[in-house]
Every structure is written in C-alpha cells, then in structure tokens.
Amino acid sequence: MKQYIKRYMQNFDYPLFFTVVGLSLFGLVMIYSSSMLVSVVREGEGPDYYYIRQVKNLIVAAIGFFVTAFFPYKHYASKGIMLLLTIVLAILFTWLKIWGHGAEDVGSQSWIKIPGLGNFQPSEYAKLFVILYFAAAFYRKAQKYTFEKLQPTEIFYPIFLWILVLAGVAFETDLGASIILCGIAVSVVAASGIPFKIFWKFLGVLGVFGATIIGILLLFKGDLLTGSRKGRILSYFNPFDYEDNVGKQVVNSYYAIGGGGVSGRGLGQSIQKLGYLPEPQTDFIMAIILEELGIWGALIVVGGLGFIIYKGFSIALRTKDPLARMIAAGIASWIGWQTFINLGGVTGLIPLTGVTLPFISYGGTSIIVLSLAMGILINVSMFEKVERKKLQS
Structure with missing residues (x-):
C-alpha cells in the first residue's frame, strides 16, 4: 500500500487537480456574490446562506474525490x-x-x-x-x-x-x-x-x-410540454416578446452580459442579481460572472473547463487500455456537453434546459458527483503515466 501511494503521488496529475480546485473555489466566490440578495429575500437567511451550504458541499466533494482518486479504476x-x-x-x-x-x-x-x-x-x-x-x-x-x-x-x-x-x-x-x-x-x-x-x-x-x-x-x-416548457421554446426564437414571463431569464441574461462589457462592472457589482435574474447562483451564474468580471471571468471559466475536457480526451487518446479510454472519454464528453448546454442557454444559442455549469454553479449533487468523476479521471491519468513510462523504459 505504501509503495502504491508513493508511485501514485509521483504520477499524480497536478495540473488537472489544481484546475478543478481553482474552478471550484472561483465558483464558491461567485456563488457568494450572486446569491446574497436571494439568500436574504427569498430564504430569509444571512447573505452567506448559499455560500456556507456550498462550502459544506465542497467538503463532502473533497472526501469523495480522494476516495475515487486512490481507488484503482480497473476495479x-x-x-x-x-x-x-x-x-x-x-x-x-x-x-x-x-x-x-x-x-x-x-x-x-x-x-x-x-x-x-x-x-x-x-x-x-x-x-x-x-x-x-x-x-x-x-x-x-x-x-x-x-x-x-x-x-x-x-x-x-x-x-x-x-x-x-x-x-x-x-x-x-x-x-x-x-x-x-x-x-x-x-x-x-x-x-x-x-x-x-x-x-x-x-x-x-x-x-x-x-x-x-x-x-x-x-x-x-x-x-x-407544460406551459413553462412551451414558453421556453417560444421565447427561444424571440425572448423579448416574452420579457415579462417565460423570456425573463434570457432577456435579463442579455442585459447582464451587455452591461458587463469587456472589463465588467467589478466583483459584487452586478445589477441583474438584484431581483431581476431568477436563480443567479445556479443556471445563470455565468451571466453574473460576465456582468461583474467581463471577458476575464469568461476566460477563467471557459479556459478551466476547456482544459479539463482537453485532458480527458488526451488521456483517452494516449492510453492503450480500452477501459481507461472509455472512462476518460465519457467523463470529458460529460463536462463538454454540460458546459455547452449551460452556456448555450445563458447566451440564447439553444433553449433553456436548467443545466448547471460544472464546478461553478451552486448545487450539492452536481459538485459531489463531478468530484467523484474527477477523482476517477485522475486515477486513470496516473495509471496512463505509469503505463507510458514502462513503454519508454
């Protein structure tokens, strides 16, 4: 066991690990910023209500991550x-x-x-x-x-x-x-x-x-096809025609993105989170990020998630083990699809579906299960590195 852990740490995928940690912490900051009013007005709690809950979620997620990271994927x-x-x-x-x-x-x-x-x-x-x-x-x-x-x-x-x-x-x-x-x-x-x-x-x-x-x-x-779902489809083509009801989310997302411009209004300075944009801490957290941090916020999120997707597919392409290849490709495609669907909904590229942004949005189930998946991916990465070193020696 001691020898396994030593070899594991020598081949640990630190870039992937720190990218996941960085995105999760960045998401934690943005959850606090985007949910302050919602916490007070809707939940009747302090402004850090969702922030504290997400910290607890991240603690559970961290435990799950290290369990799957050290559990050999072949099992x-x-x-x-x-x-x-x-x-x-x-x-x-x-x-x-x-x-x-x-x-x-x-x-x-x-x-x-x-x-x-x-x-x-x-x-x-x-x-x-x-x-x-x-x-x-x-x-x-x-x-x-x-x-x-x-x-x-x-x-x-x-x-x-x-x-x-x-x-x-x-x-x-x-x-x-x-x-x-x-x-x-x-x-x-x-x-x-x-x-x-x-x-x-x-x-x-x-x-x-x-x-x-x-x-x-x-x-x-x-x-x-409830009224809400039909409305989402109709508002997809022209959300401004439904600005007062089903198109409200997308329209206010546009206002947030446009209001942020290139440099953003500044951290904590969003206007749309003040009761205009429903659920700013979950599905539409990217709109708040763009409003407050502008293009720099977009680069952090898209760059980090893009790197995780790249790592997953690169591991899948390098490994000779079919099981490792399928697991890595599956996890990478999961992150890719979920990111596309969330960002597509926020920007009006596709109809809204209620999908959260990986590692960024508030949500206990999402961050915990994603952390389990990242632990598995890092375990696959470690074995792929060991496999490659054996072939080179």
Whole structure:
C-alpha cells in the first residue's frame, strides 16, 4: 500500500487537480456574490446562506474525490462493482418515483430528500453510472470477443439498462440530463475501439430506442410540454416578446452580459442579481460572472473547463487500455456537453434546459458527483503515466 501511494503521488496529475480546485473555489466566490440578495429575500437567511451550504458541499466533494482518486479504476470492470452501482441507481430512482419532488411550474420531479444530507438529484448520479457501466460492459465483452464480431444483441443488457436510465431521467422530466446521457453513451461507445461500421449499428440502436422513449413520453405523459416548457421554446426564437414571463431569464441574461462589457462592472457589482435574474447562483451564474468580471471571468471559466475536457480526451487518446479510454472519454464528453448546454442557454444559442455549469454553479449533487468523476479521471491519468513510462523504459 505504501509503495502504491508513493508511485501514485509521483504520477499524480497536478495540473488537472489544481484546475478543478481553482474552478471550484472561483465558483464558491461567485456563488457568494450572486446569491446574497436571494439568500436574504427569498430564504430569509444571512447573505452567506448559499455560500456556507456550498462550502459544506465542497467538503463532502473533497472526501469523495480522494476516495475515487486512490481507488484503482480497473476495479470498476468487476461484476461486484457493476452490480453495486446498479443497485444504488435502482434505489435512487425508486425513491425518486415514490417520494421525489421538484419544480411544479415545469412539472419536474427531479429531487429526493436524504436524511442528514438534504436534496439529491439522481440524474447526476446516472451520468456517472452510464459512463462506468458502459465502459465496464464493453471492456468485459472485449475480453471475450473481437470487436469486429461484436453485435448489438451481445451487449443487450447495457443497452437495455441505458434505456431504463434514460426513460427514468426523461420521465422526471429532465431534458438537459437526457441529452447529456445520450452524448455520454455515444462517446463511450465511440471510444471503445469498435470498427466504424459496427459503431453506426450501435448508434442506430440507441437512436431507435431514444426516439421510442420520446414517443412514449409524448403519448402517455400528456403534461410533458407544460406551459413553462412551451414558453421556453417560444421565447427561444424571440425572448423579448416574452420579457415579462417565460423570456425573463434570457432577456435579463442579455442585459447582464451587455452591461458587463469587456472589463465588467467589478466583483459584487452586478445589477441583474438584484431581483431581476431568477436563480443567479445556479443556471445563470455565468451571466453574473460576465456582468461583474467581463471577458476575464469568461476566460477563467471557459479556459478551466476547456482544459479539463482537453485532458480527458488526451488521456483517452494516449492510453492503450480500452477501459481507461472509455472512462476518460465519457467523463470529458460529460463536462463538454454540460458546459455547452449551460452556456448555450445563458447566451440564447439553444433553449433553456436548467443545466448547471460544472464546478461553478451552486448545487450539492452536481459538485459531489463531478468530484467523484474527477477523482476517477485522475486515477486513470496516473495509471496512463505509469503505463507510458514502462513503454519508454
């Protein structure tokens, strides 16, 4: 064990680690700045209410990070770990279905309350689950078959499980998470090393089942397109026509971004967080960052997240281990998709979906599960470095 830790620390991915820490601390500062009025007016607490809660979230996240960072990633391919991850997922979604709660205005049921821990969002765990389960399933199949002979029917269980997970998240109904789950599944399969022709077969299977789930949702869940969701779609084309209701968030986000200009108004000097922009500490925290810090804030966030995505894909491209490649590519694609969907919603590039900005937005479930994923990625990075040094010696 002592020798393992020594070798681990010698090959620890410090640039990736300090980027994650830096983004999390920067996010903590911006959560305090953006949520002061919301904390006092809506929550009836002190101005540091959300800040203190996020500090507690980060402590739990740090513990989870170091646990997964020192846990050898190869163990995720074992049947025991796969079964454990599946049982946890089943418990969370059963709990959500029976006792879940969410935002009534959009008809969502995305949260469960865990005694002693507070609210937890199962869809965040589902993202990490799909990465680990898909990677393990494809890796185990690769030990028995050559990918040239592998057919979709031979990985029926992971595909079926992905369908159940996607259906569970879609029925919450969390559109942003559903899109991310699709992107993750495609990225993991693409990174598995299967030939291009077979990859398209898998993509077709996933597409057919995904379309089927959407059809079932539209058929049996009549309240899927609530007034709020329809409004988001309509306001996407011209938010200023709906400035007083469903377009309020995007319009005030524009005002925040435009008001900040190149250099920003200064830290803590946002106007739009003073009751104009709803939930400034979560989905729209980037608008506050741009208003207060201007282009420099954007460079910190986009640069940091871009570096994490780059590291994930570069690890996936360098490693010779299919399991490591799939895990790294899955985590990198997760961060990439979530960043794009959040920033796209804030800037009006795509319709709003309620997705948080990784490591920056307020949210316990998000920062904890993302930290677990970063620990796994750093563990993969360490083993990839050891592998590379052996080949060079």
